[in-house]
Amino acid sequence: MNDPIILTLITFIPAVGAIVLMLLPRNDQLIRRAALIISLVAFAFSIFLPVNYESGQSGFQFVVDHPWIGSAIHYHLGADGISMWLVLLTTFLVPLSILISWKSIHDRVKEFFVLLLLLETAMIGVFVSLDMFLFYVFWEATLIPMALLIGMYGHDRRIYAAVKFFLYTMVASVFMLAAIIYIYTQTHSFDYAVIREALTGHSSYAFSPAALQWLFLGFFIAFAVKVPLFPFHTWLPDAHVEAPTAGSVLLAAVLLKMGTYGLLRFNVGFFPEQARRNAPWIIVLALIGIVYGALVALVQPNLKKLIAYSSVSHLGFVVLGIFTFTQIGTDGAVYQMLNHGISTGALFMLAGMIYERKHTYELNAYGGLATPMPVYATFFLVAVLSSVGLPLLNGFVGEFLVLSGTAQSGLPHSIWYTVLGTTGVIWAAGYLLWMYQRVFYGPLRYEENKHLPDIGGREQISLWPLMAMALIMGVASPLWMKSIHPAVEQAVKPVQQVHSAQATSQQ
Amino acid sequence: MVPLSWYLILSAILFCLGVSAFILKRNIITIFMSIELMLNAVNLSFVAFANYWHNLDGQVFVFFVMVVAAAEAAVGLAIIIAVFRTRETLNVDRVNLLKL
Amino acid sequence: MNPISIVDYIRILPELVLTIFGIGVMLIDPFLPGKASRKGLGVFSLIGTLAAVAAGFYQASYLAANASFGADGWFGMVRVDSFSIFFHILVPAISAICILVSLEYLDQQNIRTGEYYGLILFGTVGMMLMSSAIELVLIFIALEISSISTYILAGYRQRTAASTESAIKYFLLGSFATAFFLYGVAMMFGATGSTNISEIAKKLSEGNLGSLSYVAVALMLIGLGFKVASAPFHIWTPDVYEGAPAPIVALMSTGPKAAAFAVLLRVLFSTAAPGWFWLVWISAAVSMTLGNFGALLQNNVKRMLAYSSIAHAGYLLVAFAAADFAASREAGLSAAIFYTAAYAFMNIGAFAVVSHLAGSGERFTSIDDYAGLSRRSPLLAFTLTIFMLSLIGIPLTGGFYAKYYVFSAALSSNLVWLSIIGLVNSAVAAYYYLRLIIVMYMREQTVETEPVKVTPAMGLALVLAAIATIYLGVAPNNIVEYSKQGAQNLLPPPTQHAASHAAQGQ
Amino acid sequence: MFHQILFIIFGAICIAGAINLLIQRHPINSALSLVVVMGSLALIYMLLGAEFVAAVQVIVYAGAIMVLFVFTIMLLNAGVEERTRGSRIALLLGGTGVVLLIGMIAAVIFTNDKLVGGVKIGNLIPYEKIDNTHTIAGLLFQKYLLPFEITSVLILIAIMGAVVLAARRR
């Protein structure tokens, strides 16, 4: 038993904590505190990862591997530069989500925090699983707590939204399950590395190109829905609008990343050739997502819907970056995943704060809030700017690298992809600033808003870490990049090789 | 000498008449009788095959079928009585409370 | 010379135990006052079922000690191998949970007859025999024992129209199907001259199959297809389940069904029956589709679960189809065996909740009656959620692993389309199972229902079923292993059969 | 030849009885038609050398079971069948199904000459002629002992069922 236990700890502390919560008496305050402590403990443990991570190394670290069911299914965890940061993002955001739900959740408090912690375990599990079966287990396991969070604590149309969220994802993941099982039946393994070896063609397993294409699509559809990529995105606005704040935060910040993470880890990792071949239309979808999401966000009358559509747009960048298969673009995509988690997480938290006060997300109900709530307005502005991609804040680094990578990718018409993608920066400024203006600037539109209390200490405490991260990540990206880089290199290298092979064969 | 197929055809005809009766009759008791008819048809096949194979297992089988048929009859008629008590009718077309 | 050795009695030990307890019930019942609750009897029969489970385990250990135990006994009537022992443990366990659920139910419905438990016990005898019988005569009789006892139990609330209607429908259609099965047996006898599975297998594998044997298989498929509620012979299921008493539905949707699948496995695989592949394929596809789409619109939970059971029969048949290929025969068979167990626990758990909530006269079986259940009884809501998730096929539940196992077998033999149909179906199915979860957790109570108080017995039943469901999802190793052994036992000794099938597949 | 004539006669009676069962609208008439079928079958069993089965057929089936039927008909005072429309699907599908079934089974039986068509049966095998019942008894109490004993459970169930369902409750 020399396996490092750290990943297991991080993954299951929240779940164990959830069980503890279940056993605690129904004392709301006690439960809140306990939940916060548990999540902080998980976060504290996760700090261990980057501290002890050997960033020069590619490949997975902190690996645990035990047989679980039969000989094929293993309890196999590991983290590389990509997943480690996503784990950290998760553990980082959950305590904040708990803080943000401190007061807004007052009914069925226990269930809420239990679900939240279970969700955390599942999300972390998704990122650290190196066994496809285990991955799928965690993948699906995120579904239930999230759907329940939306459905139990959401707003008016919560049930519709929860069902839509659940079914959309469920239907899509079924295809991934089929693909996973099919691969298993051919390779008799669920192990990431083994499958990768088998699929990338250095072994005796014979997968026909057609089979590979179908498998690729099977994975792709599951992840594309999760991302969500146009045209599979319509569950997102509904889910966000109805979800409670913490749900929205985690949904946007982490759950969507599962999709992009999957695309990178599996679609690109397993199927370099197919990824290459399918890249043009996927990129087109991503670009449509960027522009489309932004344009639709522009005209949303509802704050959360607007942020939701902005996520569609932002995640388009991530997908774009991944499918450029350039080191720089994919680096940027990974970074952008983290950024989006921070900035959109902050936006949703801020939206939740105003909702607590006014119980509406309609932009029309606001206007001129900068006067009664200056501190809030300032935080909001920073979040908006981070989302807009202002240099020195986090969003810019990712977007720049992604677009730069797009320009460099050897794909045909890559320059036009770049141009279209870059329009995203204009749109983002448009819809976010317009939203900001409608909420905060101008004369106070409603007299009763005059006495809205500004945000208090707890709320500030939950926002400061995000603000700080937005700035640090905007200024000191190499801290992250040095571990992301080797991992990405490993992911995209086969694709680049495929590409160069094709190039040479064409000559 | 009677060819085996004659017995089998007779059996098949009886079986299918039983099926038809099941489908066409309205009275529950009659429907139940048509099941008995089907079982009889099966028995005929068994006996014929037993003869054909010179194997008495077929006849033993028939014996067991009869036992089962008797048990079924007892239970079936009890159920029919219970139905009649709750519905006051023996017409199957009126026993359609549960549907869709 | 006594040709019947003591080992032969061990071969039917669980059945014997149950029969003795059943007779005990019959003997005690008359001495109880007419109006008295039959809870004591229930506990007595519960002990019986547990004893039967223990006997099953004893058989397992006995088999592990002496391999010869797995040979045919009772003049080639029964064979107690891993396959049968699997069901010898599963079926009484199901009955035990069913009895636990019934303890309270009978009082609630004001049923004061001990025959109820007797029928369950005797029915269980039939179901267990179905799995160990290797002679069509015994299979037939066992089948009838289990069927007839469930016919009666279905009509047990004989003063309600729904219950009697359920019974008569079940009875008439069941007998109708039995006649087909029997006709098939006759044809098989005609084609092979024997009613013993091994003999038949030998004859069939010798080749020179007349089309009579095909007709025989077809007719038996009709009969057994009816028993397992697979399309197009599923049609009785919703009506019967809706009308029958809820604990009985719990039983008959699991126990007899598992047993019937066991028989189907014996009949199709131990005999190496020919030609059925596409039938099963189509039946699987149609069952899944009809079941799931039919369930979409149901507002009655029992009826919804009935449709769901049709769908699950479909999933199970996928494993059958997969097992037709040499490459995935063992996987397919063990998947099928595993599935029966997984399905049994999640479904019986679900019906346990349904029966608990139904209240006296089973008035509250509509989905709306479940609104706000999470507030009224978190335990019920939570366990029902587990069962629903398992029925959907969410990981870490038995339902998921079973489904995964089935589809992995199917994909190993390249049954891609069937798998896709199945997986898409399971996604569709998520909708109606989810509806129940939604109603419990996300809606507020609107209908005034009876207060729910979970009695210890009910709690135990729920927890057991839930634990079993989770266990099968989290650590299915042992069960999978056992089902694999069962699968190997099921197959006839290797002959040229494999070759002939390999040629036949797709 | 004699056998054939007898078979044709009793076969025809069987079919006629079955058809009569179908077309009679009063259950009692149907029941009587069924008795006729069973009786003729018993004779056909005799033709096949199955005396034991023939006897049991008369005693159990025609005797016990049919009496039970008639008794129930009387008990419930069942009258002439109503002409309800019922289900048209039943007629349509069922009719087709039945026609198909009979046609196909017949086709199999006739086309399967290899197996059955050519074999003429009816010549009773000597040892069976001598002690058919005896042999059956032997089978029943040795090879078929377990099923035989298990049948008792079945019958017990049937009794319980009848008691539970038909008895008027206290």
Add this chain to the structure above:
Amino acid sequence: MTDNINLNLWIIPLLPLAGAAINGLFGRHLPKAVIKLVALTFTGASFAYAVWAAVQGSHIKLPHIETLSFDWIVAGSFHVPFGFYLDQLSTVMMLIVTGVGFLIHVYSVGYMEHEGGYYRFFAYLNLFMFFMLTLVLSNNYLLMFVGWEGVGLASYLLIGFFFLKDSAANAGKKAFIVNRIGDFAFLIGMFLIVKNYGSLNFTEVFNSISNSPLEVGWGLLTVVALLLMFGATGKSAQVPLYVWLPDAMEGPTPVSALIHAATMVTAGIYMIARSHIIFDKAPHALEVVAVIGAVTALFAATMGLAQTDIKRVLAYSTVSQLGYMFLACGVAAYSAAIFHLMTHAFFKALLFLGAGSVIHAIGGEQDMRRMGGLRKLIPVTFWVVTIATFTIAGFPPLSGFFSKDEILWQAFSSPHGGSAILWIVGFITAGLTSFYMFRLWFMTFFGELRLGKADAGEESHAAHAPAQAQHAAASASHGHGEDGHGHGGVHESPWIMLAPLVILALLSVGGGWIGIPESMGGSSSIGHYLAPAVASAAETPQPADLEASEHSKELMFAGFSVGVAALGFFLAWLLYYKRPELPDRITARIHGIYNVVYHKYYVDEGYGALFVKPLLALSTHVLWRGVDQTIIDGTVNGAGSASKGIGSELRRMQSGNIRSYAAWVAIGGAAVVAYMIWRGVGK
């Protein structure tokens, strides 16, 4: 001449940032005095440090490059450091930014005295300084882009400083978005640079490019150059992206002076000058730059003719002057551009501050039609504005004369696309500039004060009125606006405001003397100073014999310029002093054209109708309601209801009738048997 000396250039931008951080984070709880102190100290220190660095810079070899020990972005071989770059160009820019910036800070202390959000204002202003200094000091395009975007942000915040006014908020947003459109091109330009040169560091990129041959057609370099130029048109308010600048006047006047006149808007010029190596290799791009500059100069000047808002006149004037600088860049006369940039920074800042002083004095009124006769009332302001006006009009020996003249001369004579047409356009613009500036001068300071009088012009341009009324209402109701000082009577501004004016006036007068061309006996020292940084590599030294004739020609052209400036002065005098009723008659005569000009050629409206409205309509009706809700969700929900439909159809099997169930079994059974027979026979 040591090279390894470390100037710690990062301190220069970081000082204002520290000020911004202190004021921004804690300013709410600090007394005003501390806020002022912090703001002034940090900018002042920055200025002082910049001067020191400039002095040091003269001792070391330029360009001097410093990189901080940690990178900003690393992705594989692609590095972006936090690196600073000091050469002659950035020295000049740095000094302008810190110097003018400091002065304006000082001015603001007085100007903003009575406004709410004092700390906010200074935090923003300091933040702006930080970004602007980052912009001019960075050693790579990306860090430059940081400043580029950052000044945009600061501009957004400062324009929208009076956010209670919708117009201010709108203007801020418009500025940011229009700038973003330019940035979009800038970004793509950078992507192309990274793609082709693998780096964004000036040294590396320029080294690679200077080795490549002159591009004859429309190749990569031209494209890159055009993209960069398009980026510059956004920041420097050139056609077609100038539209944000006039609206930006919603911001407090010091902001207009600092950001929208002296510094930020010149970032585009700086960027082109900085990238001159690229432009030099792409003559087509240069041509485009020149044309855009010329067009903007003229176009904006005409719009300036008809404006009545004092700040808007100055805004158009700024656009027009920036056009000059663009024009200079377009003929590869970068040092001329930077020279004009510098003088413009002085006199335009002065003009704005002066205008601010005027506005301050008369209680927030900005409409020139209501001013007049202020000469006596606010004499100091009058005099400094007078200096500035004469400077911008180009009268010698004021600084504007030298710098503008240099541009005009280069436009004509530059070997890189100089032409008579460009000169004529510039020449006409000079006339127009003179005219509208003196119009402003006369209207403001001469005649009689018309404050509070509704004049005829007001009604004839009623279209404008509601907007203004709205401003007034918005400001009045919240006591937060610029005119909320609440002390009656016209009064001179306090000395803390006047002192910077005076200093700027001195600079306006004398600032040009460092660039007196050789033809006028000067040494053109700024040109020589900047030469190492911006001299075009392709620039061929002019033959000595040609120089003499060139000099005389240059003098002649200078004469023309002065002449046309004088003509402008005369016309303005005639129309707005001598016969003030004439303008109305003339406008009535040419009502159509006047209206067009008055409404700024309807460009804003055109953009609105062409882009904004269709885009919003498209997004709402086609994309959101159409694609999202109808098509995609419709499909999804349709699939759902279709499933239910199928379900309800399938349920009809379940008729509840036993006989029909049996029939199903029978038909199913028949099918099964049929299939098996077929199998059996086929066997």
